[in-house]
Amino acid sequence: DAGVTQSPTHLIKTRGQHVTLRCSPISGHKSVSWYQQVLGQGPQFIFQYYEKEERGRGNFPDRFSARQFPNYSSELNVNALLLGDSALYLCASSTTGVSYEQYFGPGTRLTVT
Amino acid sequence: AQSVTQPDIHITVSEGASLELRCNYSYGATPYLFWYVQSPGQGLQLLLKYFSGDTLVQGIKGFEAEFKRSQSSFNLRKPSVHWSDAAEYFCAVGATRYSSASKIIFGSGTRLSIRP
Known part of the structure; x- marks a missing residue:
């Protein structure tokens, strides 16, 4: 079975621009979470979506948004x-909205110049 | 607030030697605890998890971890490291009681280098 896939692999943008990142969960998984990992730090929670609804949001500005589609894939927009x-x-994907698996x-x- | 502390930024051990990576957490209830490994340029792979029960948890690749409530610790161990174990290791706690989301809070990581 395919694992979680993300696209693109690398991206270079300029300050002030907008970016969309995409994620396809493992087949059968209905929850998608997004994390930001700055160089030298651990990942930080941004969002979780389950069944197309936002379940939680981390401490990130409103410039960050996300959505989940009927096929459970997700986009993160900045x-x-x-x-x-x-x-x-x-x-990250999981089977349910309360699963830590x-x-x-x-x-x-993402590199911003 | 929930937090995870990994006091060692970088550890170097000789191949074949034993390993212990330290992790302390701050949480107001029985935590869900995890160790993840991240190789350069890769995503995160779950090594092991503790939800309840036996406080000594076995994971993949020969790793184990012990939950000690009295010390708020969840240290990762391996009796004999291999060169392929060189990577970044993250301790993490699952924030349940204070969040409707399955939010995982990560430590800042410990980079493991292996000396030939």
């Missing part, structure tokens, strides 16, 4: 990019 948004963005994808490396 507006008005800042240099500090440069990070590895990880997506989360499986992580390889991430999208």
Whole structure:
């Protein structure tokens, strides 16, 4: 079975631009979570979606938004990019909204110049 | 607030030697605890987890961890490391009581290097 997939693998954007990152969960998983991992730090929770509804949000500004589609894939959107948004963005999927059995994808490396 | 502390930023051990990575957590209830490993440029792989029951937990790749409530610790151990164990290791806690989401809080990580 395929694991969690994320696209693109790498991305370079300029300050002020907008970016969309995509995630496809493991087949049968209905929950997707997004994490930001800045170089040298542990991942930080951004969002969790379950059955297309937001279940939780971390301490991130409103420039960050996400959604989940009927096929349970998800998009993370970041507006008005800042240099500090440069990070590895990880997506994790789980079977339910309360499961900690989360499986992580390889991430999208975003560089903002 | 929930938090996870990994006091060692970088550890170097010789191949074949034993390993212990330290982790302390702050949480107001019985925590869900995890250890993840991340190789360069890769995502996170779950090594082991503790939800309840036996405080000594066995994981993949020969790793184990022991939950000690009195010390708020969840240290990771391996009796004999291999060169392929070189990676970044993250301790994490699942925040249940204070969140409707399955939010995982990660420590800052410990980078493990293996000396030939």
